[in-house]
Every structure is written in structure tokens, then in C-alpha cells.
Amino acid sequence: xxxVTQTPKFRVLKTGQSMTLLCAQDMNHEYMYxxxxxxxxxxxxxxxxxxxxxxxxxxxxxxxxxxxxKKQNFLLGLESAAPSQTxxxxxxxxxxxxxxxxxxxxxxxxxxx
Amino acid sequence: AQSVTQLxxxxxxxxxxxxxxxCNYSSSVPPYLFWYVQYPNQGLQLLLKYTSAAxxxxxxxxxxxxxxxxxxxxxxxxxxxHMSDAAEYFCAVSDNTGRRAxxxxxxxxxxVQP
Numbered sequence: 001x002x003x004v005t006q007t008p009k010f011r012v013l014k015t016g017q018s019m020t021l022l023c024a025q026d027m028n029h030e031y032m033y034x035x036x037x038x039x040x041x042x043x044x045x046x047x048x049x050x051x052x053x054x055x056x057x058x059x060x061x062x063x064x065x066x067x068x069x070k071k072q073n074f075l076l077g078l079e080s081a082a083p084s085q086t087x088x089x090x091x092x093x094x095x096x097x098x099x100x101x102x103x104x105x106x107x108x109x110x111x112x113x
Numbered sequence: 114a115q116s117v118t119q120l121x122x123x124x125x126x127x128x129x130x131x132x133x134x135x136c137n138y139s140s141s142v143p144p145y146l147f148w149y150v151q152y153p154n155q156g157l158q159l160l161l162k163y164t165s166a167a168x169x170x171x172x173x174x175x176x177x178x179x180x181x182x183x184x185x186x187x188x189x190x191x192x193x194x195h196m197s198d199a200a201e202y203f204c205a206v207s208d209n210t211g212r213r214a215x216x217x218x219x220x221x222x223x224x225v226q227p
Contacts, residue, residue: 004156031213040122042203042217043157050212058214090156094213099145099164102215104156 002026006091006105013081013112021076021108023091031094032074033058033102034066036087043090049074081112115140115206119218127226132191134221136178136204139185145207146187147215148178152200160202163187174198199225 004025013019023032030051035043045058047066055066063085065077074093078085088109092102120135138144145164149157161172168180174197178189187204201222205215 033214035217040219042117042219043215044217045214048212048214056212092157092215096213099162099207100213101147101159101162104149104158106156107154 004091004093004103004105006089006108008108009106010109011111013078013110015081015083015112017081018077018079019081019110020078021089021091021110023074023076023093023105025072025074025091025093025103027093027095027103028071029093029095029103030071031096031102032068033092033094034064034074034076035090035092036060037090037107038087046076046089081110083112086110086112115144115208115216117204117206117216117218119204119221121221122219123222123224125224125226126194128196129193132176132189132194132198132223134189134202134204134223136187136189136218137185138187138204138206140206140209142209144209146178146180147205147207148172148176148187148189149203149205150200151203151220157203160189194223194225196225196227199223 033048034046049068052071091105094102147162148160204218208214
């Protein structure tokens, strides 16, 4: 059982380039999330989705876009990368219910130079 | 808005010593609380969760946490540290809105000295 899979695992971008991070889950979860992790700041929510075809902004959405065309996939896009977007990005998924755990992918380490 | 405070960004203990990682939360409604562990270059793995069934929660790898409403705390403990416990630990509170997102503390890096 793969759980949550993120691709790619590492990427170096030049300022102004674009890219898409892919998250795929095989647990039939309704909810999916994108977080970024920066030293000393924990994980912060970028965007989330409560079901196929729906997306919404989290706490730090600027410079990112998302899409959830299929229930199992949640894409995070950077249209014009900036050095401030250098971070580790984590995707997570969960079922309905506030007491259910979120399952995390292995992360994508992105460096923008 | 909910928030989580983890006291101590770095904690160092000797192998065999007690581990205590502190977490305080703020929430206007009864919270769902979680502890996650992150090993180097890996994703986050659930250690344990509080869901109001019991105030003392046992998790994996010998960890446990006690929910204290009067202190708004959910501290993580382990009686005897092992070298393999070295990792970063995150306390999180579940969003009580429809999105069910987690709000994380800033994390505590645990070092275990031989």
C-alpha cells in the first residue's frame, strides 16, 4: 500500500521558472492538503481540498495554485518561482472527521536560486 | 484561531533518561490533538492522538501524552530514551472547521546522547 506519494523528491528551479508538484493517494481520502515546512516554523498550510473538484486557500497561499481534478491527485503549481519559495513541501490526506489522522508524503525539497 | 506552542526547539537527553516534550494549545472548542514524529529526510508519522476518549493516550514506540484541559497542555513523555528516538517532534491541533486541517507547533528536535 503506497499511501501518499509525492513527485518529484528534489528540484532546483531558477527564479521565474514554473513547476508542478504532484501528490497521489491510494486511500480514497476526501481531504488533501499542501503544507510547506521551514526551519523553526513547523508546517504551514498552503492550500487544501475537501473533495474532487474543490480547492481553497490556507494560511500561506500567495504564489501557489492547486487543482484536484481527480479524487486521488492534488497538484501544487508555482507559476513564477521566487527564492522565498525555497522550502520542503508536504502533501497529506485524511478522511472526514476531525479526529482522524493525516497521512503524509515523503516531501519535496525545492530550492529556488 | 487555534494555535500550538512547543517550548524548547531543542531537547537533549541521555540514553535511558526520561523524555519530556512540552506542548500547549489554544482552542475555543474541545480540541483534537496529535503528536507526529519526523525522522531525517522523511515525512511525518503519527505517534499518538487525543480524541476525548481518555486523557492519557498511549502511542507507538513507548510514547504517551496526557491531555490536561486546565493547563491547556498535551505534553509528550517516554520513560526511557533510546538512540532511535532522535528525531523532530511536532504537536498539532485539528481544525474544528470543515477543512479539518492541522495547525502545527514549531517543532522540537530531540537529541539522545549515548
